[in-house]
Amino acid sequence: MPTQAAAPVAAPLARQHPGAFALVDGNNFYASCERVFEPRLIGRPLVVLSNNDGCAIARSEEAKALGIAMGAPWFRIRHLEQQAGLVALSANFALYGDMSQRLMEVAAALGCGQEIYSIDECFIDLAGVPDASARARQTRERIQRWLGLPTCIGIGATKTLAKLANHIAKSAERKPGSYPARLAQVCNLLELSARQRDWLLQRTPVAEVWGVGPRWAAQLQAHGVQTALQLQRLDPALVRQRWSVVLERTVRELGGLACIGLEQAPAPKQQIACTRSFGQPVTELDDLRQALSHFCSRAALKLRQQGSRAGALLVFIRTSPFRPQDAPYARSLVLPLSPPSDDTVRLVGTALQALQALYRPGYRYAKAGVMLLDLQAAPPQATLDWGAPDEDGGDGEGSGRSQRLMQALDAVNARLGAQALRLGSSGGGGSPPAPGCAEPAARPWQMRQQRRSPRYTTRWDELWQVRA
Numbered sequence: 175m176p177t178q179a180a181a182p183v184a185a186p187l188a189r190q191h192p193g194a195f196a197l198v199d200g201n202n203f204y205a206s207c208e209r210v211f212e213p214r215l216i217g218r219p220l221v222v223l224s225n226n227d228g229c230a231i232a233r234s235e236e237a238k239a240l241g242i243a244m245g246a247p248w249f250r251i252r253h254l255e256q257q258a259g260l261v262a263l264s265a266n267f268a269l270y271g272d273m274s275q276r277l278m279e280v281a282a283a284l285g286c287g288q289e290i291y292s293i294d295e296c297f298i299d300l301a302g303v304p305d306a307s308a309r310a311r312q313t314r315e316r317i318q319r320w321l322g323l324p325t326c327i328g329i330g331a332t333k334t335l336a337k338l339a340n341h342i343a344k345s346a347e348r349k350p351g352s353y354p355a356r357l358a359q360v361c362n363l364l365e366l367s368a369r370q371r372d373w374l375l376q377r378t379p380v381a382e383v384w385g386v387g388p389r390w391a392a393q394l395q396a397h398g399v400q401t402a403l404q405l406q407r408l409d410p411a412l413v414r415q416r417w418s419v420v421l422e423r424t425v426r427e428l429g430g431l432a433c434i435g436l437e438q439a440p441a442p443k444q445q446i447a448c449t450r451s452f453g454q455p456v457t458e459l460d461d462l463r464q465a466l467s468h469f470c471s472r473a474a475l476k477l478r479q480q481g482s483r484a485g486a487l488l489v490f491i492r493t494s495p496f497r498p499q500d501a502p503y504a505r506s507l508v509l510p511l512s513p514p515s516d517d518t519v520r521l522v523g524t525a526l527q528a529l530q531a532l533y534r535p536g537y538r539y540a541k542a543g544v545m546l547l548d549l550q551a552a553p554p555q556a557t558l559d560w561g562a563p564d565e566d567g568g569d570g571e572g573s574g575r576s577q578r579l580m581q582a583l584d585a586v587n588a589r590l591g592a593q594a595l596r597l598g599s600s601g602g603g604g605s606p607p608a609p610g611c612a613e614p615a616a617r618p619w620q621m622r623q624q625r626r627s628p629r630y631t632t633r634w635d636e637l638w639q640v641r642a
């Protein structure tokens with residue numbers, strides 16, 4: 175690869191493990207989306223509030239500087255409106271989802287494979303891509319110029335190193351002095367010498383490494399492992415024995431051995447995604463329905479396993495970018511869930527509604543997926559209503575019946591296999607889709623969103639207005 179030829183010091187690593195990945199990540203994504211259409215917000219402290227205006231789920235740099243923590247309840251920071259000019263907006267997932275789709279489209283051109291990892295992050299496979307740094311800078315500038323969104327791009331031999339490079343690119347920009355300024359915005363570890371890479375890893379706290387959660391970070395620190403470099407130098411066998419194969423994989427990835435391919439990433443904490451490329455192109459709505467029901471059911475299970483509820487849901491379908499003979503089509507849609515839900519029936523119903531709006535006949539679809547967004551803690555189990563008889567209308571969200579149904583669903587599937595019990599709409603078994611699941615009745619999406627900006631890019635009646 176020309177990049178490595180230009181930096182011969184990196185060659186031994188590259189020869190051994192020729193992989194290369196980029197991570198493209200939007201900076202303060204929700205806040206940045208708001209600023210695209212409301213430039214007066216640039217430079218002001220800005221937070222985006224979760225559904226029903228409960229707490230801060232995104233913060234601009236200026237808001238972070240005020241000491242506002244992620245997840246801070248609105249009533250605790252409200253006084254900063256008067257005191258510090260804080261602007262708070264309700265989450266506008268229709269806008270963020272649409273801007274995300276555009277960002278992903280532009281980012282995809284960076285390499286030959288893309289994994290959408292979260293609403294504002296994607297991994298790009300750079301194998302065989304010449305001049306990766308220059309292309310990354312060009313991609314970054316395009317996203318900035320065409321969409322108005324700031325991003326940072328990290329490049330490394332493995333996904334874990336690409337994540338780390340992204341952290342460096344972001345920190346070098348935000349916190350001058352944390353890392354060398356020339357690594358800001360785009361940081362390509364493949365261009366550096368082994369000594370330079372070690373130096374960067376040594377400056378990076380172990381808790382910043384992808385896949386090292388707060389619990390493992392604390393345990394590692396107790397063992398004297400403070401930095402990413404110290405983690406990289408641990409004996410993988412010992413790590414597997416004392417912690418897990420997952421952390422062992424992280425250690426190997428930090429050393430440049432690619433263990434995690436595209437599509438195999440561990441789920442990020444704030445979003446749960448289930449996406450898949452199809453074995454062969456899919457053209458029928460019914461097949462897409464089955465696929466999405468299946469993906470959404472899996473995502474819903476993960477959601478319940480981590481004790482969360484989703485406040486919004488993103489669905490996307492697309493044709494293959496690698497089959498130029500096929501007409502291209504790629505769309506995504508975000509629907510809010512109000513109140514937030516962990517109910518498979520409700521989530522699948524909403525996903526299928528989104529699909530109905532997205533689907534166009536005549537295309538050969540190659541990939542589809544569901545992402546659960548705006549995750550929040552479910553109410554404590556103590557509210558479970560095990561014994562009480564169901565009252566009329568008592569099958570609504572959060573009712574004992576809905577929770578018991580989900581508990582039963584999970585229990586049966588845990589014993590008999592993941593797909594033993596499933597919604598009719600996910601297909602298989604020869605039975606027709608359950609009418610209630612395949613064609614969900616329209617639901618009123620009322621939410622407390624008093625501060626929501628217009629859905630500039632997805633609603634004719636909310637188009638951006640330019641005053642003369």
Ligand SMILES: [Mg+2]
Nearest residue numbers: 199200201294
């Ligand atoms: Mg981001």
